[in-house]
Amino acid sequence: MTPTLRAGIIGTGFMGAVHSHAVRAAGSAISAVAGSSQASAEAAAAKLGALTAAGSAEELIARDDVDVVHICTPNATHADLARKAIAAGKAVICEKPLATSVEDARELSGLADQAGVVAAVPFVYRFYPAVREARDRIRAGEAGRLWLLHGSYLQDWLAGAEATNWRVDSQLGGASRAFGDIGVHWCDLMEFTTGHRITRLMARTSRAYEQRETGGSLSPVATEDGATLLFETDRGATGSLVVSQVSPGRKNRLWFSFDGTEASFSFNQERPDTLQIGRTDSSTDIPVGPQTLSTPGGRRYAMLPPGHPQGYQDSFNAFVADTYAAVQGQEREGLPTFRDGLRAALLTDAVVTSAAQQSWVDVPGTGNTLDPFKSSPAVERQKQ
Incomplete structure (x- = not known):
């Protein structure tokens, strides 16, 4: 039996709540949530149904009981948190924009491929x-x-x-x-x-x-x-x-x-x-x-x-379910x-x-004209 994935959510606002609903709809648990302070994390843990409040984003990323890191923070923080999650070998769902510069976005795309982790952006429409x-x-x-x-x-x-x-x-x-x-x-x-x-x-x-x-x-x-x-x-x-x-x-x-x-x-x-x-x-x-x-x-x-x-939350649920399936080695066509x-x-x-x-x-291309999901080294590695 494939083990249930465990999520860690960084960010306690509207998008953090949307992600939490989708995680639960996928049949997974939220191990931890991190916010801008310990107090905000504790309040969010109760609201979002997380098992615990992490002291910081870095602490959440390092936890052994977090398989997928959800980044739901202000845009300027995305690149740094995504780098840390990839370096920790975690699957990542990062809110868009992935980064506020082309250079950071290009680096993160390459890092995810090199690390062989599933890394998704919620283009949920x-x-x-x-x-x-x-x-x-x-x-x-x-x-x-x-x-x-x-x-x-x-x-x-x-x-x-x-x-x-x-x-x-x-x-x-x-x-x-x-x-x-x-x-x-x-x-x-x-x-x-x-x-x-x-x-x-x-x-x-x-x-x-x-x-x-x-x-x-x-x-x-x-x-x-x-x-x-x-x-x-x-x-x-x-x-x-x-x-x-x-x-x-x-x-x-x-x-x-x-x-x-x-x-x-x-x-x-x-x-x-x-x-x-x-x-x-x-x-x-x-x-x-x-x-x-x-x-x-x-x-x-x-x-x-x-x-x-079916509305926005239903589409978000489907996106997270497909992402989690990819982490578990299943192919999902069209995953962003x-x-x-x-x-x-x-x-x-x-x-x-x-x-x-x-x-x-x-407008330059991304350097790969193939379907981005099917060409992802992360997906192929998960299948092996």
């Missing part, structure tokens, strides 16, 4: 059944030739100058906020679903507020509230993306339309129970469920009958790894550069 259904149908040729890839990712949690968060601080969150935080999710989803890769882009960033309230006073804002992109892909398509964290009424609206010569595929994350397929003679809304989806990918992740929507985290860092750097230069810029 890949795990919606409707997305997997669209991917399988596009790969089967139902769309024809994809030529226009467009969409948006809109939120409103930073609407209002009084709204703030550590992500607004470029020292903690990185040089890009709106794109680096949520735009990379859309780009990952587009590339994963269509098989296209962005090769060139033109970006503009903007702010709704030049100052935000911090500690009772207004402070200048260095990061963007929104971004708009035009891009080209390696397979001859063009596309556009609008990203905003200040769009009132849009809570978490990740929407795409991938348009081919024969059909278009559209999905809205705020209504995840439907995949829309458009053709010149019809438009079909397919309800999500194991009885209504037709492809292996769609059916694999559809756990409930149609009319019972540190190489995908590097890809996100390259795209973010291109957006920042393009916005600063007001010009088109090229």
Whole structure:
């Protein structure tokens, strides 16, 4: 019998709670949690169902009863913690961005491969059944030739100058906020679903507020509230993306339309129970469920009958379950790894550069054109 994996969660905020739910859904235990202080760790241990509170992140990583380290801390701390976890031989799930610089992301991707550990980044929108259904149908040729890839990712949690968060601080969150935080999710989803890769882009960033309230006073804002992109892909398509964290009424609206010569595929994350397929003679809304989806990918992740929507936490649960299966030597197609985290860092750097230069810029590749999961030395080593 394969032993149950044991998790250690670093970070006590919203994402730490999301990770804890997913760990339990995978049938695993949370051995320890670490926070910014012993007090915060102890409070989180009770809330998240951890067996104990670790005195520090380093103490948690070193524990013998932690097999998988979950990094759910502010962005600027990710690279250092991921290095330490890899050096300890632990499997790692690191929140995105993997790192706030391309150099760190590239180093971490290489270190994970060299160490032979499973290292994943939660690009969890890949795990919606409707997305997997669209991917399988596009790969089967139902769309024809994809030529226009467009969409948006809109939120409103930073609407209002009084709204703030550590992500607004470029020292903690990185040089890009709106794109680096949520735009990379859309780009990952587009590339994963269509098989296209962005090769060139033109970006503009903007702010709704030049100052935000911090500690009772207004402070200048260095990061963007929104971004708009035009891009080209390696397979001859063009596309556009609008990203905003200040769009009132849009809570978490990740929407795409991938348009081919024969059909278009559209999905809205705020209504995840439907995949829309458009053709010149019809438009079909397919309800999500194991009885209504037709492809292996769609059916694999559809756990409930149609009319019972699966949402963000369900997709996160599926991501963690697949990661844990990979740690135990099982192959899981489409698992997002540190190489995908590097890809996100390259795209973010291109957006920042393009916005600063007001010009088109090229987006380099990650150095490996194969499926990142299937080519991972960690997976092959786990199978042996």
